[in-house]
Amino acid sequence: MKSWYEYKTQNVKKGKIRMAACRKIIVQIFHMLKKREYHYYRDEANHTNKMIKYDRFLCKHGLNLHKVA
Numbered sequence: 001m002k003s004w005y006e007y008k009t010q011n012v013k014k015g016k017i018r019m020a021a022c023r024k025i026i027v028q029i030f031h032m033l034k035k036r037e038y039h040y041y042r043d044e045a046n047h048t049n050k051m052i053k054y055d056r057f058l059c060k061h062g063l064n065l066h067k068v069a
């Protein structure tokens with residue numbers, strides 16, 4: 001994303017590029033939600049650890065949505 005931004009700012013105003021970057025990110029999120037899949041750069045181990053911590057937090061506060069491993 002950074003290299004794309006720097007390349008585009010050579011010919012286009014930075015404000016327009018910021019809006020294009022926002023749109024690009026929103027489109028990626030939309031497609032991930034539509035296809036029900038994770039981002040392809042996701043670190044599997046890191047994601048799993050964060051989900052375990054999140055499940056424990058939910059259980060601690062009385063929201064048992066998932067079974068804690």
